[in-house]
Amino acid sequence: MKFTDHLWNEALPVYNKIQEHPFNQEMMAGTLPVEKFKFYIYQDSLYLAEFAKALATAGTKAGTSQELLDFLQFAQNAIIVERILHESYFKEYVIDFDGGKAPGCFAYTNYLLSTAAYESYEVSVAALLPCFWIYKKIGDYIYANQASPNPYQNWIDAYAGEEFAASVEKALSICNNLADQASETVRGKMTEAYLNASKLEYVFWDSAYQLENWKV
Numbered sequence: 600m601k602f603t604d605h606l607w608n609e610a611l612p613v614y615n616k617i618q619e620h621p622f623n624q625e626m627m628a629g630t631l632p633v634e635k636f637k638f639y640i641y642q643d644s645l646y647l648a649e650f651a652k653a654l655a656t657a658g659t660k661a662g663t664s665q666e667l668l669d670f671l672q673f674a675q676n677a678i679i680v681e682r683i684l685h686e687s688y689f690k691e692y693v694i695d696f697d698g699g700k701a702p703g704c705f706a707y708t709n710y711l712l713s714t715a716a717y718e719s720y721e722v723s724v725a726a727l728l729p730c731f732w733i734y735k736k737i738g739d740y741i742y743a744n745q746a747s748p749n750p751y752q753n754w755i756d757a758y759a760g761e762e763f764a765a766s767v768e769k770a771l772s773i774c775n776n777l778a779d780q781a782s783e784t785v786r787g788k789m790t791e792a793y794l795n796a797s798k799l800e801y802v803f804w805d806s807a808y809q810l811e812n813w814k815v
């Protein structure tokens with residue numbers, strides 16, 4: 600069994616909760632209140648800026664220049680996606696939030712940044728993988744089951760698209776190659792990091808659905 604199949608099985612209960620979450624169910628039905636989508640898009644723009652730094656930092660730990668290049672390209676893509684959010688949704692919706700990161704976004708971005716900075720390359724890659732893989736699975740699921748027309752079509756198309764799929768395949772392959780060379784101890788830490796980041800993906804969606812704030 601591929602290591603990433605093992606990761607998928609371990610985090611399956613978390614993935615199922617993400618898929619069933621009302622944020623994703625209502626996005627799929629096209630009924631998600633626009634206020635929640637706007638909150639999500641603003642938080643996601645803050646997320647992507649930090650995610651890009653975590654990807655670039657993880658890349659500096661790669662064992663080959665090809666994998667450094669792969670991670671720098673992932674980082675570049677994350678910045679491009681962030682700019683597209685600004686150039687499309689921020690104009691379409693008039694997003695006037697200025698509160699900074701909500702607790703869910705804060706927790707997730709800081710987890711990714713500190714893992715990329717202080718943990719090994721293997722563990723960093725495992726922590727970054729749910730950002731790729733869960734979005735791909737959710738994008739495909741929503742694309743296959745969505746109401747049409749859907750006000751969130753552009754978002755759905757981005758993550759169900761072929762370009763994103765190619766990045767996800769690359770990240771999965773890097774993770775499997777690393778796990779094949781790693782000790783059981785390191786593989787255990789990779790699994791733990793993958794689970795932590797999967798739970799934080801759940802928290803991120805739930806945070807948007809609740810319009811989460813710091814309450815202080």
Ligand SMILES: Cc1ncc(CO)c(N)n1
Binds near residue numbers: 643729
């Ligand atoms: C929170 C989050 N996770 C993953 C992705 C996909 O990269 C995203 N845009 N936002």
Ligand SMILES: Cc1ncsc1CCO
Binds near residue numbers: 672673677730763767
């Ligand atoms: C995972 C991911 N999400 C937005 S951009 C990016 C890197 C893909 O190249």
